[in-house]
Amino acid sequence: MHLPDFEAWAMFACVVEHRSFSAAAQALGVSKATVSKAISRLEARLGTALFHRTSRRLTLTDSGRALADQAQRILAEGQAAEEQALESARAPTGLVRLAAPMTFGVRHVAPAIADFMVAHPGIEIDLHLSDARVDIVAEGVDIALRIADLPDSSLRARRLSSVRSRVVASPAYLEQHGVPAHPAQLADHACFGYTNIANATWTFHGPGSEVAAVRVVGPLSTNNGEAMMPALKAGVGIARLPDFIVDHEIETGELIEILSDWQAPPVALHLLTPPSARRPARVELLISWLSERFRNICEASGNRRDSRTTAD
Structure with missing residues (x-):
């Protein structure tokens, strides 16, 4: 042999x-x-x-x-294999490469890794924030957080939390242009585009198991959801964004959720790693930390807001 x-x-x-x-x-x-x-x-x-x-x-x-x-x-x-053997005799050290979506990364991942580095001072983090899909094998990324409906792949995936999207607009926009009562009416409104998804069709599941799909157009397209916020607040158009971006503005009344009886197709926050089952201890530690920190994080946020809305 x-x-x-x-x-x-x-x-x-x-x-x-x-x-x-x-x-x-x-x-x-x-x-x-x-x-x-x-x-x-x-x-x-x-x-x-x-x-x-x-x-x-x-x-x-x-x-x-x-x-x-x-x-x-x-x-x-x-x-x-070598690092695992060495790290069994000492505290984990070295570099972990982590990729995450831009807005979720700034709001949630950055604070989480700050706490992680305090707890594990020997570990360094290279944090890459982008809403574009990262080829984690080709780019040497150890861990990626991704909000999507994942296609089949050889990557190892751990589902952490469902993520709900909401259709929102400012009070000024709705007062001037009217409130859509059905997703089909969005075709007559200015809807912002998210360029990391090639398909400009918004699909919804509604009452009585009805499914509606509408092709949307509008004056703004961007590869980052939070970049839509100033134009949204200025009354320029309508956007469909995840809870963690619009929760605060809905709570303060700066934005209003519309079509609340209609749900976008489900997506989730996933933690992805390369296909190898063997990982250094420093990577395993960060996986455990992020999994615990973000388990059901988006669901908990949405449930808290829904309960406040019901109480009101």
């Missing part, structure tokens, strides 16, 4: 990550020649080229792209 050339696979993964033989060699603390020989050795064993090399560019071949994710998993599993 021939054992895999684990060193060459790991160096291949490092070159893919750093997009350069020289940068990979520097990161690994070895010579560029050592990295080059390892890649040549792996290519000879596989019988295929992994990179196109020119004097100015280094790009993956089709075979290289097909094998890159597997190489990164091999490297990650090896690092995790």
Whole structure:
């Protein structure tokens, strides 16, 4: 039996990550020649080229792209195995890369990781905030928080909380343009677009199991929900946004929820990790911390507001 050339696979993964033989060699603390020989050795064993090399560019071949994710998993599993063994004898240390949606990240994730770092001073956090979907394997992310109806994938997903969306507008807008009584009427209103979702059709489930779908248009499109708030408050249009963005404004009366008998398709807050089952202790600690902190967080917020509305 021939054992895999684990060193060459790991160096291949490092070159893919750093997009350069020289940068990979520097990161690994070895010579560029050592990295080059390892890649040549792996290519000879596989019988295929992994990179196109020119004097100015280094790009993956089709075979290289097909094998890159597997190489990164091999490297990650090896690092995790070593770190797990080492961390059993000492307090967890090192870097955790975390990705989260922009508004939820600023309002909830940033305070959570501040508390986490106080409790675990040896752990560093690289927090990436964006509403765009992150390829956590390709970008080397350890944990991602995502608010979505997740498609099937090889990622490991943990559902933390359902997230309810509400259709809202300012009192001034509704006074000037009227209050829609049915989702179909939104087609005649100025509705803000969320550009991270290509489909401009809003779907609703209503009374008596009725389903309504309406294609919306409007004067504002943006890739971040909170960026809609100034235009919403100014009476420019209507938006469909999650509870955690609009709760306060609904409570203060700056925004009014409309079509409350109609629900958007359910989405949830998920915690995602790469497919490998083996993770460093520092990553496991942050997973546990975030899971506990955010379990049912959006449901609890919505329930509190609904109970206040009922009481009123």
